[in-house]
Amino acid sequence: MKLTQLMASAAIAVVAATASYAKENLIISSWLPPSHPINVDMLEGLIDMMEEATDGEVTGELKLGLAPPPAQMDLVMDGAADMTIIFHGYQPGRFVGTKLIELPGYEGSAEAASVAYWRVQEAFLDQLDEHRGVKLIGLSTHGPGQIHSNKAVTTLDELNGLKTRLGGGVSADVAAELGLIGIQVPAPKVYETLDSGAADGVAMNMGERTSFKLNEVAKNVYEIPGGFYRGSFAVLMSQEKFDALPESAQKALEDNVFGEPFSRMMGKAWDASDERARAETEAAEDNTIVTASEEDQAKFAEMAARVRDKILAEIEAAGIDAQAAHEMVKAEMAKESSM
Incomplete structure (x- = not known):
């Protein structure tokens, strides 16, 4: 064989070997601000987990602003992104x-709730096939949702008539019990909605005080131990893209990343975010956190029971x-919290 032919054959072999070990770069869509924990800790953390589990064979790239929040699942189904x-x-x-995890009355961290959520998904909720058309790779809930307002709230009754941005789901049912006037805007619009006076308050977990600068436009927090509600999130992947992977x-992703490991990681990130934001709020001289009195906690417990009955009937x-x-959610959360 001539030298040129040998060199050509060697070059082809190198290209083939390189191609076989080429990274699978997954496009991950997000609608949150760049510095939000979902991006910085959870989705970037997912990339790290995938790279570690596959020895660098699978990685990812975060893309922001590809579509509005309600269109994210369709984005993946249409092939415009690989994950979201x-x-x-x-x-x-x-x-x-998915409303099951949002109910008021659960006791425990976001980590415990997220792990319990994944387990109850496998045991019960998979039967509903609500994420059909995509591959479900993680579930999570943020920490207890509280009321953040631009005017002081010291009693449960003072929430009646408060124009409040709600995220939907069970928070809307709780709001109806409280007498809140619901305003629906995506989370990234919260700051301007409060700053313009279009809303007096917002229902969110504590960590969003940092993520959406609520310390500037909602300087008062009225909290119920355990929260008024929680919020349900899912991370989805294109089934077609997953099936195309080696x-x-x-196997590496299924065994080491997707499901409970990733769900747990997301819950931990929510907890850390809540802790940081609470510390910042407590340190801010013009911010106030008011914990509901025992009387108001008892009053809300009755409201929460009605909400639970309604949602459980729907499910x-x-x-x-x-x-x-x-x-099962309560039992699994208790199990995780005792560890």
């Missing part, structure tokens, strides 16, 4: 089972043993 995160409450009527990479009607699923 969605907030279930932004798509009324599309999800029912089998070894698929039951969808074909799930709602009470058993609810008990």
Whole structure:
């Protein structure tokens, strides 16, 4: 064989070897601000987990602003992105089972709740197939949702008539019990909505005080131990994209990243965010945190019970043993919290 032919054959072999070990770069869509924990800690953390599990064979790249929040799932189904995160409450009527984790009254961290959420998904909610068309790779809930307002609130009764931005889902049912006047805008619009006076308050977890600069436009926090509600998130992947990955990479991701490991990581990130924001709020001289009195906590417990009955009935009607699923969430959260 001539030298030129040998060199050509060697070059082809090198190219083939390089191609076989080429990284799979997954496009991950997000609608949150660049510095939000969902981007910085959760989705970037997902990339790190995937790279570690596959020895660098699978990586990812975050893309912001590809579509508005309610269109994220369709974005992945249409092939415009490989992965995304969605907030279930932004798509009324599309999800029912996901409201289970949003109910008021759960005790425990976002980490415990997120782990319990994934376990109850496998045990009960998979039957509903609400994420059909995509691959579900992680579930999470933020920490307890509280009321942040631009005027002082010291009692439960003072929430009646408060114009409040709501994210949807169970928060809307709780708001109806409280007498809040609901305003629906995506989370990235919260600052301007409060700053313009279009809303007096917002229902969010504590960590969003930092993420959306609520310390500037909602200087008062009225909190219920355990929260008024929680919020449900899912991270989704194109099933077609997953199926196209090498089998070894698929197995590594399924065994070490997707499901409970990733859900736990997201919950931890929510908890850390809440802790940082609480410390910042307590340190700000013009910010105030008021914890509901025992009397108001008892009053809200009655409201929460009505909300739970309503939502569990909806889930039951969808074909799930709602009470058993609810008990499982509480049991798994208690198990995680005791560890």
